[in-house]
């Protein structure tokens with residue numbers, strides 16, 4: 001009769017969860033002891049990096065990722081990046097080792113006290129099984145909950161003396177279990193929405209991360225073309241749901257109430273697809289909607305639908321809705337939109353690169369299907385003005401702005417992508433929150449390219465300090481960090497550049513090398 005550990009590995013294998021991102025402690029060893037040969041363990045040196053690597057891996061592959069953390073201390077280290085995963089709807093299966101079941105109440109060393117509560121509210125579901133025999137079913141439960149809409153991370157704490165117990169014979173049924181969703185709009189709902197779009201004088205589409213996550217960008221393009229409607233990306237963009245050089249593309253909406261209203265002024269119908277309404281950031285009160293505008297939201301997440309402060313919402317399969325809407329609306333009712341102007345010229349920096357220059361070099365020299373993982377918070381305006389993103393899964397940003405996602409997630413995404421080059425665009429502040437992932441990239445020979453934009457300060461906070469009229473506050477500058485030395489210390493080749501030509505040469509060398517590489521780019525401070 002298999003034990004709980006063997007039954008669990010069989011279950012994980014049946015869900016293609018054979019890569020374990022982890023950092024072990026004594027509580028985890030009895031689980032890892034029996035790791036089958038067809039599983040691989042990807043070690044991260046800090047659980048924040050572990051979680052973010054797993055997140056990048058899951059987002060890039062459009063599936064789940066398995067994480068194994070050390071009790072409370074490991075879980076605690078992972079909570080920072082987990083703030084992003086819960087909003088990016090990443091279906092991470094997080095397991096954590098627990099002390100021997102009979103000693104938890106004594107709160108002995110390494111007991112994860114009240115384990116199922118610890119990660120809340122940053123997980124969709126969590127549990128510590130009531131007995132060893134329920135461990136396989138609990139992990140199966142977690143995997144299905146994580147992957148049903150709205151997707152999200154889950155957490156299972158397992159006492160380490162459970163693994164060697166005999167598994168219940170019923171556990172074999174778990175290997176065949178599948179769960180799916182059929183949440184599409186009804187024919188009547190779809191016809192009503194298509195009629196509303198056709199009747200609108202000036203409809204506009206606002207697209208969110210779920211469109212990209214559902215591989216529905218092409219459906220969104222078809223709908224925009226048939227409507228002749230402009231398209232914005234929803235505020236606080238964590239993915240790119242629409243090609244940025246398409247004639248309909250208008251940019252990313254500002255993350256402020258009045259900013260959104262100003263940008264959408266003149267439209268009488270605002271269709272928001274696959275995004276919360278809205279992920280505002282800076283508090284700039286104003287009118288939620290332009291005069292005369294009606295907002296309709298399409299989302300797969302009932303929570304997003306329920307908590308929006310205005311408009312109507314429909315909960316359903318976003319890809320299915322976009323595809324059927326594109327078929328249902330009447331084409332040609334509005335004039336074709338003009339093509340976009342050329343990219344604005346990238347200003348040359350003084351004795352250091354302007355971020356716009358750096359992005360222009362990437363646009364001109366990186367592979368057209370490169371995947372960008374960005375965590376450089378003061379360069380958004382230049383990035384969206386300069387880049388040409390046209391493929392699904394081309395852009396990831398921490399969905400809650402929790403720093404420590406970018407660099408590890410770029411490593412994880414490259415581990416998932418043996419077909420596309422992943423390039424991290426990481427601020428010199430942000431880089432420090434997940435820097436240990438460089439060691440994993442070196443050890444596992446993951447050919448990610450990490451570009452560190454070094455302006456010596458927390459640029460976004462300098463901008464925010466103006467917005468909040470906070471003046472000069474302490475803790476704004478991060479001078480004197482040598483990322484070439486740091487990268488070398490973790491085993492990754494690195495170089496420092498400060499001109500367009502130097503960056504282009506370093507990028508070409510990194511692309512040719514097929515190895516992990518860091519390019520430290522001395523850049524000017526800009527505003528988001």
Ligand SMILES: Cc1ncc(Cn2c(C)c(CCOP(=O)(O)OP(=O)(O)O)sc2=O)c(N)n1
Nearest residue numbers: 376377378401402403427428429430458459460
């Ligand atoms: C874990 C964590 N800590 C602190 C912050 C606060 N924070 C910080 C510290 C930022 C500055 C990031 O600086 P950077 O060098 O990475 O990028 P820019 O210079 O381009 O802004 S932006 C921001 O929201 C955060 N978002 N997440």
Ligand SMILES: [Ca+2]
Nearest residue numbers: 428429457459
């Ligand atoms: Ca910076």
